[in-house]
Amino acid sequence: MPWRDEWRRARAIAWKDLTAERRSKAVFNSVIALAITILVLFGFALGPDAQALRDAAPGVIWLAALFAGVLAFNRSYQTEIEGGALDQLVLYPGGRRAIFAGKLMGNFVLVASTLAIVVALGVILFQVDLPAQWLALVAILFFGCVGLVTLGTLYAAMASRSRVREVLLPLLLFPMLVPVLIAAIQATKSLLGGDLMHDAGAWARLLAAYDVIFVAASFLAFDFVIEV
Amino acid sequence: MSTGAIAEPISATRTRGWTIFGWFAFAFLIASQAIAIAISPPDRDMGDLQKIMYVHVPSAWMTMLAPLTVLVFSLKYLWSRREQDDLVAASAAEVAATFAGLTLALGMIWARPTWGIWWTWDARLTSMLVLFLILAGYLAVRAVVDDRDQRAQWSAAVGILGAINVPIVYMSVRWWRTLHQIQSSPSTVAPAYVIGLRLNAFAFLFVMIYFIRRRYDAALTLRAAEHASESAALKGGAA
Numbered sequence: 207m208p209w210r211d212e213w214r215r216a217r218a219i220a221w222k223d224l225t226a227e228r229r230s231k232a233v234f235n236s237v238i239a240l241a242i243t244i245l246v247l248f249g250f251a252l253g254p255d256a257q258a259l260r261d262a263a264p265g266v267i268w269l270a271a272l273f274a275g276v277l278a279f280n281r282s283y284q285t286e287i288e289g290g291a292l293d294q295l296v297l298y299p300g301g302r303r304a305i306f307a308g309k310l311m312g313n314f315v316l317v318a319s320t321l322a323i324v325v326a327l328g329v330i331l332f333q334v335d336l337p338a339q340w341l342a343l344v345a346i347l348f349f350g351c352v353g354l355v356t357l358g359t360l361y362a363a364m365a366s367r368s369r370v371r372e373v374l375l376p377l378l379l380f381p382m383l384v385p386v387l388i389a390a391i392q393a394t395k396s397l398l399g400g401d402l403m404h405d406a407g408a409w410a411r412l413l414a415a416y417d418v419i420f421v422a423a424s425f426l427a428f429d430f431v432i433e434v
Numbered sequence: 435m436s437t438g439a440i441a442e443p444i445s446a447t448r449t450r451g452w453t454i455f456g457w458f459a460f461a462f463l464i465a466s467q468a469i470a471i472a473i474s475p476p477d478r479d480m481g482d483l484q485k486i487m488y489v490h491v492p493s494a495w496m497t498m499l500a501p502l503t504v505l506v507f508s509l510k511y512l513w514s515r516r517e518q519d520d521l522v523a524a525s526a527a528e529v530a531a532t533f534a535g536l537t538l539a540l541g542m543i544w545a546r547p548t549w550g551i552w553w554t555w556d557a558r559l560t561s562m563l564v565l566f567l568i569l570a571g572y573l574a575v576r577a578v579v580d581d582r583d584q585r586a587q588w589s590a591a592v593g594i595l596g597a598i599n600v601p602i603v604y605m606s607v608r609w610w611r612t613l614h615q616i617q618s619s620p621s622t623v624a625p626a627y628v629i630g631l632r633l634n635a636f637a638f639l640f641v642m643i644y645f646i647r648r649r650y651d652a653a654l655t656l657r658a659a660e661h662a663s664e665s666a667a668l669k670g671g672a673a
Contacts, residue, residue, distance in 0.1 A: 357595075360591075360595075361592075364575065364588050364591075364592075368575075368578050368579055369578050369580075370578050373574075374574060374575065374578060377570065377571045377574050378571040378574070378575065378592060380567070381564050381567035381568045381570075381571060382568065382571075382595065382596065382599055384564050384603050384606065384607070385599070385602045385603055385605075385606035388606045388607065388609075388610045389606055392610060408609070409609075412605070412606060412609070415602075416602060419598065419602070420595070420598075423594070423595055423598055424595075427591040427594065427595060430512060430587045430588075430590065430591050431587065431588060431591050433587060
């Protein structure tokens with residue numbers, strides 16, 4: 207069963223990344239610290255007015271997750287590149303897509319836990335009331351996170367191997383994530399407001415469509431990205 | 435990882451024909467502008483400000499066409515692995531970025547006296563700006579990657595994903611705006627303005643083709659120079 211073998215390879219890579227992360231905590235700690243700092247700084251920028259903070263909360267939460275995520279994406283390849291392990295990983299038997307799938311899952315766990323902490327903290331700091339449809343909010347967080355992590359993992363495979371990784375990744379990633387950010391922020395905003403306009407569903411569908419398109423495109427593109 | 439020590443030179447097929455085409459393109463552009471400005475009456479609301487349409491609108495159309503060229507030649511490169519295709523895609527991306535910048539700048543110049551503002555977060559303006567940023571990312575990849583094969587493959591991937599994203603960006607920005615306020619409807623164009631617009635669309639198309647071709651020639655010349663210096667260095671080492 208080649209399909210099952212690929213899945214096992216992907217799982218092994220994700221497990222390896224997460225184990226390394228669990229033991230060193232090098233990325234997670236700094237990513238969380240950065241995300242919290244961004245939340246606090248936005249609090250200062252938007253002023254102490256409770257209503258202004260509440261209105262801006264969805265945007266601030268997603269931006270904090272995005273900025274912190276960029277840190278995680280680059281690090282996910284960097285440790286391997288520094289140890290000269292990425293070339294070896296590519297040489298192992300099996301498809302390269304399994305590498306991408308593994309990295310994707312590892313990054314997803316990392317960014318999703320960051321997002322969970324950011325949301326929890328954002329709710330407290332920005333005085334947001336959690337909506338009754340909290341399950342829908344979880345779905346939005348999931349879809350948004352998938353979109354973020356997919357393109358982040360793909361572009362980091364290029365950026366982290368280039369001369370200017372700190373600059374190149376945001377430059378490539380941020381314009382591409384405009385639909386994700388708009389849809390995720392708007393959906394979160396309307397859910398926090400009780401979804402009075404019933405537009406959260408439309409944004410969720412846009413997010414899901416974006417995820418399907420770019421997960422497929424990224425898997426196809428990864429072969430070319432990792433090949434050279 | 436370059437495959438060979440010396441990259442094979444690409445035979446540059448530069449002809450006098452393209453210089454003549456360039457002259458023709460610019461002459462056609464000047465004539466089209468003159469005709470458009472001469473035959474169109476001043477607009478009732480905008481007056482002569484309307485004339486900016488003849489550069490702004492064709493330039494916006496070219497900004498739609500040039501990224502399509504990037505998409506087609508990026509796919510073609512991944513299919514054929516001919517370096518020429520990569521260089522055409524790169525040339526088209528540079529021209530696309532130029533036209534996107536031109537469209538944005540001209541739009542702002544027009545918007546200031548008409549709407550009273552330099553910028554508004556309208557769907558078309560915003561997606562044009564995002565397209566400009568995506569193209570900037572594409573050009574950044576090309577600028578920072580030195581290896582030829584790596585640069586070609588990476589930029590092809592970035593170019594294709596970017597092109598896929600353009601309609602999604604437009605849709606999402608439009609929804610973002612229309613869910614909150616009604617967008618100004620596009621006004622229908624009176625026949626007196628149509629001829630000028632059509633003529634200039636072709637003029638801009640010719641200029642764009644000429645730009646891409648010239649940029650491609652420059653890329654070929656650069657490759658030939660690289661090849662010459664590489665083989666000279668190798669020869670010197672062997673002697």
